[in-house]
Amino acid sequence: MASSLQRVDDLAAPSLAKPRGRSRLRRMMVLARRKPLGALGAGLMLLLVVVALLAPLLAPYDPYESISGARLLSPSLSHPMGTDNLGRDLLSRIIYGARISLMIGVLAGALGTLGGLTVGLISGYAGGWVDNVIQRVVDSLMAFPGLILALALVATLGPSLRNVMIAIAVGAIPNTSRVIRGAVLSAKQEDYVSAAHALGAPGWRIAIFHIVPNVMAPVLILASVGFGVSIIAEASLSFLGLGAQPPTPSWGVMLSGPSRRFMTDAPWMAIFPGLAISLVIFGINVFGDALRDILDPRLRG
Amino acid sequence: MQVYVFRRLLNIFPTLIGLSLIVFLMMRVIPGDATALILEESPTAVRKDELRAELGLDKPLWEQYTLWITGVARGDLGTSFWTNRPVTEGIQRTLPVTVELAAIASMVALVVALPFGILSAVKQDTIWDYVCRSISIAALSVPNFYLGTLVIVIPAVLWKWVPPVTYRPIWEDPLTNLQQFWLPALVIGASASATLMRMTRSAMLEVMRQDYIRTALAKGLTHRTVVLRHALKNSLIPVVTVFGALVAGLLTGTVITESIFNLPGMGRLTIDAIAQRDYPQIQANVLLFGLIYTLANLAVDLSYVVLNPRIRYG
Numbered sequence: 001m002a003s004s005l006q007r008v009d010d011l012a013a014p015s016l017a018k019p020r021g022r023s024r025l026r027r028m029m030v031l032a033r034r035k036p037l038g039a040l041g042a043g044l045m046l047l048l049v050v051v052a053l054l055a056p057l058l059a060p061y062d063p064y065e066s067i068s069g070a071r072l073l074s075p076s077l078s079h080p081m082g083t084d085n086l087g088r089d090l091l092s093r094i095i096y097g098a099r100i101s102l103m104i105g106v107l108a109g110a111l112g113t114l115g116g117l118t119v120g121l122i123s124g125y126a127g128g129w130v131d132n133v134i135q136r137v138v139d140s141l142m143a144f145p146g147l148i149l150a151l152a153l154v155a156t157l158g159p160s161l162r163n164v165m166i167a168i169a170v171g172a173i174p175n176t177s178r179v180i181r182g183a184v185l186s187a188k189q190e191d192y193v194s195a196a197h198a199l200g201a202p203g204w205r206i207a208i209f210h211i212v213p214n215v216m217a218p219v220l221i222l223a224s225v226g227f228g229v230s231i232i233a234e235a236s237l238s239f240l241g242l243g244a245q246p247p248t249p250s251w252g253v254m255l256s257g258p259s260r261r262f263m264t265d266a267p268w269m270a271i272f273p274g275l276a277i278s279l280v281i282f283g284i285n286v287f288g289d290a291l292r293d294i295l296d297p298r299l300r301g
Numbered sequence: 302m303q304v305y306v307f308r309r310l311l312n313i314f315p316t317l318i319g320l321s322l323i324v325f326l327m328m329r330v331i332p333g334d335a336t337a338l339i340l341e342e343s344p345t346a347v348r349k350d351e352l353r354a355e356l357g358l359d360k361p362l363w364e365q366y367t368l369w370i371t372g373v374a375r376g377d378l379g380t381s382f383w384t385n386r387p388v389t390e391g392i393q394r395t396l397p398v399t400v401e402l403a404a405i406a407s408m409v410a411l412v413v414a415l416p417f418g419i420l421s422a423v424k425q426d427t428i429w430d431y432v433c434r435s436i437s438i439a440a441l442s443v444p445n446f447y448l449g450t451l452v453i454v455i456p457a458v459l460w461k462w463v464p465p466v467t468y469r470p471i472w473e474d475p476l477t478n479l480q481q482f483w484l485p486a487l488v489i490g491a492s493a494s495a496t497l498m499r500m501t502r503s504a505m506l507e508v509m510r511q512d513y514i515r516t517a518l519a520k521g522l523t524h525r526t527v528v529l530r531h532a533l534k535n536s537l538i539p540v541v542t543v544f545g546a547l548v549a550g551l552l553t554g555t556v557i558t559e560s561i562f563n564l565p566g567m568g569r570l571t572i573d574a575i576a577q578r579d580y581p582q583i584q585a586n587v588l589l590f591g592l593i594y595t596l597a598n599l600a601v602d603l604s605y606v607v608l609n610p611r612i613r614y615g
Contacts, residue, residue, distance in 0.1 A: 140319025143595045144587070145549035151556070152587045155575040156327050232444050236553075239446045240560060240572055255450055263450065264457040271454075274447030282442035 031294070038290020044283025051095055052102040061089035063096040063249045072266045082268040085259060086247075090268065093249040094276050100250045101280060104165055104234040109226035111169035116176025117212070117219055123177065124184030125207045135181075141174040150233055154242045161234075161250070164243040168233045176222050183215040190214070217295045224291055228284035235277050251277045309602055313595065320591045321373065325366050328584045373588070379581035383574070388585040391570055398566035401471060402489070402559070403551040405482055409490025410497055410547065418501025422536075423528055425506060433498065440495035445554055449488045449561040468565050485562045489554035493547050500543045504536040511535075538608050541601060548597035552590055 032039035051058060061067065070087040073079050081090035123134040141149065153167035187193065188211065196206045237243035238252030246253055254273040263270040353359045360368070372378065378388045421433035456462040464481050471478040508514065509532055517527045556568030563569075567586060574582035 136315060136319060139316050140323050143316055143320045143591045143598075144323075145552050145590070145594055147553040147556070148587065148590045148594075151571065151575070152324070152327055152583070155580075155583050155587075159575075235444060236446055236557060240557065242572075242575065252446070255446060260450070263454045264463075267454050267458050270450045274443075274450060277447060278443045281444065282438065285438060285442055 035290040035293070037286040038293075041283040041285070041287030041290065044279055045287055048098055048102055048280050048283070052098040055095050055099055059089075059092035059095040061092040063088065063093040064247055065089075072262060072269075074266070075268055081272045082266065084254075084269050085262040085266070090254075090272055093254060094251070094272055096249040097251045097254065097273065097276065100161070100244060100248065101231050101234065101277070104161075104168070105227040105231040108165045108168040108172075108230035108234070109223060111165070112172030112226045112230070113176055113219060113223040115169060115173040116222065117180055117215075119173060119177035120180030121184055121207055121212065121215075124181040125188065125203070125211060131181075134177075138174045138178055142178070146171045146175070146229070147233060147236060150237065151240075151242070154237060159242040159245065161238075161244040161248065164234055164237050165230075167237075168230045171233070172226050172229065176226065179218055179222060180215055183218045184211055187211045187214045221288070221292050221295060224284065224288045228281060228288065231277070231284070232281060305606060306603060309599065313599055316595055317592070320595065321370055321588065322366070324584055324588045324591065325369060327587075328580050329362065329365075378585040378588075381574075381579055381582045383577045383579040383582070388582045391582055392567065392585060392589065395565055395567045395570045397470070398468070398564050399555050399559070399568060402482060402486055402555050402564065402566060405486035406489035406493060406551055406554065407547065409486055410493035413490065413494040414497035414501055418498040418540075419505055419528065419533065421498070421502045422505035422509065423524075433502075437495040437498045440491045443491075445488050445492055446557050446561060448491060449485065449558050452484050452488060453561065464562065466563060468563070481562065481564065485558040485564065488558050488561075489551060492554070493550050496550065497540065497543060497547065500540050501536065504539040505532060507539075508532045508536040538605070541604055541608060544604075545594075545598045545601045548594060552594065 032042075066087040067083065067089065068087065070079070070083045070089075072085055073083040073087075075082045079089050079091065081094065083089055084093070119134060119138070123131045123138075144152070150164070150167040150171040153170060154163055157163040157167065193206060193210055196210050201210075234243055234250070235252035235255075238250045239256045241257055244250035244253050246257070251273045255270060259269055350359070358365070369379075376389065378392075380386065381388050381391060384391070417433045417437075421430045424430050453463065464484055465477050468481065469477040509528075514527060514532060517531050518524070522531075552568075555566055556571060558564070559566040559568040560572055567589070571583065571586045571590075573579075574586065
């Protein structure tokens, strides 16, 4: 019995797996042709991930090491993006900076989305006074622009990369939860929810197994937005001196404070870190647009 | 409509109370309260419990809040830890700078966004459309602290030109003042106009698909008349709703650009206060930012009703 199963598997594996792989690839190719900008965005985001993961292999120098006699060198073959005022290789610092951006984007984005999903789900599914209380708190939190809320949070928590991450995630929760609450409210009206209810499923079960999967489209869109917003917010706060602190090679830090005095003599110190941020944000924007078109055609603009 | 306006105006009070509660609590959960910090900095060492009593921190939380909020209602927002002067003085000094910056920036945003948004929609899928959209995506992708850095660095490198460094109020020296303001306003306006342009474009496209536009064109009206008289008015309604987001962008934009361009506005004041741990000042500024944003959103909601008579609120 076992051996015959084995044999069937052996036979089935190559014949099934190959076309499936090919068709998935073909589907992606079709999508990429229909949404070339979205594909470019996906490519840029993939590049960010690869650079961040392979940073130690890709970086020609240690991002923290001051190379003696190499202060403010203009871009050359040995330092393609030049060096900064402390003689550190800019390319290496930007490559390591990708790690910080990716980490913040993923962690703060995920934390904010998850928090928003939890709050929105509880508020929307519970309804009644629970919903009312939560929504009034959300109202008050939404009375602040996101970055100002994050700024105030960092002011109380103290400036550090970890606190910036918390501040960004908390700052994202009000808006995210509001959108998800709306999606939960409409999913709650569906027949399958009534059916599950009639079958005697407990409330938490309906919420988690029936409603959550059906609000995944807005959750994914919000997560992609949150990823981008978090990266910009970290760079902005670090730029203002409230996030990552020098010598951390955060792209925001590289554009901020002490290095600004040298930028007119060494413009590459300003141009390259900003270019890295802009490319990543551009990728996220166009990828997010394409994702929104594909997942939720009603939101198309 | 009057009922709706009245209800919406009444509704603002719970939001304002919530807003003040959040600001209040945020400053009270500072790890190891503010007195420790003051004592550390203060040359004349007082006793901690005396200081706590002086700042009112020994009272129960609800009493502290009541004291603070009645003070706020009377215009007393507290005393700065740093300057020992009322925090409202700092705000009075810096608010005109921020208001001027935001005003010029929103003008830039509107002047750029509306015509190009309309152009992009009317000439959909032509080279005009692609150019406008590409520029708007690019503008959205460049964070304003980078754009701000570039507009300082590039002219300095190429033409050895830097904007005047010491701030001059517009009523004293309008020329120097505008030289200082046009670049930061352009920086804030760039990202704001990108959002606004995308919104204008999609709203315009939506309206151009409506039956009455087809009817107007079928009547033999010129394309120009139809776009300007029929479509534009109706497409501006959704555009008004981004005004709230625009104000948010302006507020955060001023925080960042004031730091870059060395302008003594509310944003700079806030950042400095955070660096100096001047909690009363932070508290007051954050409260004011929240208040401005809330009022802007109220204005959006109200104007929406006025602009779109089809919407009736009971």
